Amino acid sequence: KLDATIKILGTAYQCDKFTNVNSKIASHIGKNLHISKDHPLSLVRQKVVDYFYKAFVNSRGNPVFAVFDNLSPIVTQEQNFDSLLVPKDHPSRLKSDCYYINHDYLLRAHTTAHDSELIKSGLDNFLVIGDVYRRDEIDRTHYPVFHQVDVVRLKTREQLFPADESLELFESGNNTTNTGIQEKQACHTLEAVKLMEHELKNTLEGLAKTLFGSDIRFRWTDSTFPFTQPSWELEVHYNNQWLELLGCGILQQPILYRAGVLNKIGWAFGLGLERVAMCIYQIPDIRLFWSQDSGFLSQFKTSDPNAKIIYKPVSQYPQCINDISFWLPDNAQEFSSNDFYDIVRSIGGDIIEQVSLVDEFFHPKTKKTSHCYRIVYRHMERTLTQAEVNQVHKKIAMQATKSLGVTVR
Numbered sequence: 425k426l427d428a429t430i431k432i433l434g435t436a437y438q439c440d441k442f443t444n445v446n447s448k449i450a451s452h453i454g455k456n457l458h459i460s461k462d463h464p465l466s467l468v469r470q471k472v473v474d475y476f477y478k479a480f481v482n483s484r485g486n487p488v489f490a491v492f493d494n495l496s497p498i499v500t501q502e503q504n505f506d507s508l509l510v511p512k513d514h515p516s517r518l519k520s521d522c523y524y525i526n527h528d529y530l531l532r533a534h535t536t537a538h539d540s541e542l543i544k545s546g547l548d549n550f551l552v553i554g555d556v557y558r559r560d561e562i563d564r565t566h567y568p569v570f571h572q573v574d575v576v577r578l579k580t581r582e583q584l585f586p587a588d589e590s591l592e593l594f595e596s597g598n599n600t601t602n603t604g605i606q607e608k609q610a611c612h613t614l615e616a617v618k619l620m621e622h623e624l625k626n627t628l629e630g631l632a633k634t635l636f637g638s639d640i641r642f643r644w645t646d647s648t649f650p651f652t653q654p655s656w657e658l659e660v661h662y663n664n665q666w667l668e669l670l671g672c673g674i675l676q677q678p679i680l681y682r683a684g685v686l687n688k689i690g691w692a693f694g695l696g697l698e699r700v701a702m703c704i705y706q707i708p709d710i711r712l713f714w715s716q717d718s719g720f721l722s723q724f725k726t727s728d729p730n731a732k733i734i735y736k737p738v739s740q741y742p743q744c745i746n747d748i749s750f751w752l753p754d755n756a757q758e759f760s761s762n763d764f765y766d767i768v769r770s771i772g773g774d775i776i777e778q779v780s781l782v783d784e785f786f787h788p789k790t791k792k793t794s795h796c797y798r799i800v801y802r803h804m805e806r807t808l809t810q811a812e813v814n815q816v817h818k819k820i821a822m823q824a825t826k827s828l829g830v831t832v833r
């Protein structure tokens with residue numbers, strides 16, 4: 425298979441040891457749900473863009489944020505990781521977590537992948553919106569393709585402190601810590617960081633109110649990302665639980681230096697669109713976003729992105745539950761559940777609602793490990809027969825045997 429090529433968006437890429445994109449995943453590229461007419465993800469995109477267009481205008485009343493919603497999801501390791509200071513040994517780079525086309529290219533794991541090049545091109549205020557790809561567990565809230573918006577805002581000393589010439593962005597200080605969390609980067613003054621933090625948090629609280637309604641409850645938690653410091657997460661209280669809504673922070677100054685920007689400080693955040701849409705429209709299953717069914721799409725036909733829409737399930741068809749147990753191959757450490765999930769998804773497609781590891785044990789005599797997975801099958805638009813589920817289930821077992829070296833029990 426190593427001399428094979430894989431064709432994506434009309435270009436053939438050479439496969440190598442890194443290649444783990446399959447044709448099922450590749451079939452999602454170019455669907456561009458986030459800019460499809462009447463799609464709920466497109467409505468959320470419009471709400472976010474409108475908010476930034478209104479909240480930040482120049483002296484002539486024009487929006488200052490530029491919007492990029494059609495950048496190719498095929499990026500280099502440099503874009504997705506190195507340009508953002510993600511260490512070479514960071515777990516987010518693992519083949520078990522990302523879709524690599526080959527050693528040089530992968531499907532972006534976050535829209536943050538474009539931040540550095542857009543900063544380099546001279547932009548100070550921009551949004552990047554697009555599809556992102558991650559290998560992950562399978563359930564009603566996870567799908568290997570989802571959508572994000574990333575936002576960056578850079579400011580000069582004059583923009584941040586228009587009224588006070590004595591205040592500076594930079595100093596040659598130490599990283600200061602407050603209760604163990606890095607309060608600021610060594611090169612920044614505390615005044616600059618605090619003012620940026622204030623604008624960032626205000627902006628995001630305003631965004632949360634725009635998306636979820638003005639009486640939404642929210643809270644801030646400290647976080648870490650390789651590309652921001654300090655970093656935070658915003659959680660909103662929805663349906664009786666705290667939901668992680670977004671990650672954000674003050675951009676690591678070396679990212680700006682490397683992009684040729686020496687006199688500015690920046691904030692950035694990244695937000696997932698599916699999670700927002702599932703909450704505000706009460707969409708119960710993430711697979712619905714990929715539905716071509718007019719019963720789904722017609723509910724989001726509106727010329728007004730602020731229209732109040734509550735999704736009404738067309739019908740809930742019954743689930744079919746089948747288990748599969750197998751012995752892992754002898755080099756069990758190399759086995760990743762995500763490899764199995766990919767096989768399940770590429771054979772079962774969108775009739776897979778959930779896969780979970782329900783049992784795991786080690787046989788002391790044979791020194792073999794056994795995994796039992798429960799696969800929940802459900803079609804979004806009709807009732808599945810047990811016979812057709814059995815057929816898919818059997819194919820999954822065969823493919824797992826063939827490509828993962830497991831032994832079905």
Ligand code: PHE
Binds near residue numbers: 649694
């Ligand atoms: N890229 C991060 C994610 O996908 C979100 C993020 C963006 C955090 C920008 C901080 C700054 O989770």
